[in-house]
Amino acid sequence: GAGVSQTPSNKVTEKGKYVELRCDPISGHTALYWYRQSLGQGPEFLIYFQGTGAADDSGLPNDRFFAVRPEGSVSTLKIQRTERGDSAVYLCASSASGSSTGELFFGEGSRLTVL
Amino acid sequence: KNEVEQSPQNLTAQEGEFITINCSYSVGISALHWLQQHPGGGIVSLFMLSSGKKKHGRLIATINIQEKHSSLHITASHPRDSAVYICAVSVGGGADGLTFGKGTHLIIQP
Numbered sequence: 518g519a520g521v522s523q524t525p526s527n528k529v530t531e532k533g534k535y536v537e538l539r540c541d542p543i544s545g546h547t548a549l550y551w552y553r554q555s556l557g558q559g560p561e562f563l564i565y566f567q568g569t570g571a572a573d574d575s576g577l578p579n580d581r582f583f584a585v586r587p588e589g590s591v592s593t594l595k596i597q598r599t600e601r602g603d604s605a606v607y608l609c610a611s612s613a614s615g616s617s618t619g620e621l622f623f624g625e626g627s628r629l630t631v632l
Numbered sequence: 633k634n635e636v637e638q639s640p641q642n643l644t645a646q647e648g649e650f651i652t653i654n655c656s657y658s659v660g661i662s663a664l665h666w667l668q669q670h671p672g673g674g675i676v677s678l679f680m681l682s683s684g685k686k687k688h689g690r691l692i693a694t695i696n697i698q699e700k701h702s703s704l705h706i707t708a709s710h711p712r713d714s715a716v717y718i719c720a721v722s723v724g725g726g727a728d729g730l731t732f733g734k735g736t737h738l739i740i741q742p
Contacts (some may be wrong), residue, residue, distance in 0.1 A: 559636075559718055560675075562729035573729050590643060608675065615722075621665065621730075623675040 518556045518559045519543075521624035523609050529630045530599055538594040542611030549592050550621070551584055552608040560608055566592060567615065634659040638719050638733035646741055651706035653736045655719030658700065665730065666693050666704050667718040675718070678704070709740045 522541040530536055542549050547568055552560035562576040569589045577583075581599075586592040598604055606626040612619040635658040645651055655664070666678040679686050679693040681702070686693050688708075695702040716737050720730040732735055 552730075557734075559732035559734045560720075560730075562731065565729045576729055610675075612715075618663065620677045620680050621667075622677065623667075625674040 521609055521611050521622050523607075523624035523627050525627055527626060527628045529632065531632050532599060532601060534599050534631075535599075536596045536599055538596075538607050538629070540590070540592045540594070540609030540611075540624060542590060542609070543613075543622055544590075546613050546622070547589070548612040548613035548615045548619070549586060550610045550612075551592070551594050552610065554606045554608055554626070555604075563594070563607075591602060596629075599629075601631050604629055604631045634661070634721055634723060634731045636719055636721055636731050636733040638717075638736050640736060641734065642737045642739075644739045644741065645709060647710060649709050649740075651709050651738065651740075653704045653717050653738070655702045655733055656700055656705070657719075657721050657731075659723065660697075660700070660719040661723055663722045664695055664702050665720045665722070666702075667720060669716045669718060669735070671715075674714075678717075700702070706738075711740045711742050714739050 547551045549566040551563040554560040564584045565573040566586045581597045584594045605606050606628050608626045609624045610621045639654045663682045664742050665680050668673050669675045681695050690707045694704040716735040718735045719733040
């Protein structure tokens with residue numbers, strides 16, 4: 518596709534359930550970022566991939582959160598044993614090189630609601 | 633950790649006014665991004681800069697590396713400029729995840 522695609526756009530789940538959020542970056546972009554945005558707040562960094570490897574996962578809040586990018590393109594953010602505090606918009610962005618040198622392109626986000 | 637502060641948090645202005653949004657940060661950076669987010673919409677990148685000044689249409693972004701400060705200006709503002717404007721910085725050197733400000737909520741009234 519022409520832009521960054523995220524699915525699902527909305528996800529409602531119950532506390533304790535497992536959730537997967539998918540990001541399909543712009544073709545050829547090696548850098549991929551996951552962010553989380555709570556209502557009224559700026560986005561918060563979660564994890565950054567350069568190719569297949571997680572170059573920086575310092576933003577993941579705890580071990581319930583995990584992300585993969587096995588082939589260096591599509592990435593999946595996985596949340597285990599969801600909690601109500603996980604409710605937020607999860608944003609994905611990609612860049613041809615990285616945020617230090619290149620423009621970022623954002624997806625529309627996946628809105629997660631944990632009941 | 634880099635602290636990114638934006639001001640003002642909220643700004644309401646009349647159509648045609650010159651708008652300035654400020655961003656300051658605490659740690660040296662490799663790049664600063666200005667982003668725009670419409671209600672319910674995704675984020676669009678406006679500028680990425682590491683020095684000097686950039687202009688795109690009615691938007692101008694400046695950065696002063698020594699003072700750790702950047703400004704986003706909008707000339708001849710229009711109601712369609714109403715959005716949240718977010719400043720984000722990259723430290724670089726492998727630590728490439730952006731640190732974001734909380735955003736400035738801009739409303740331009742006709």
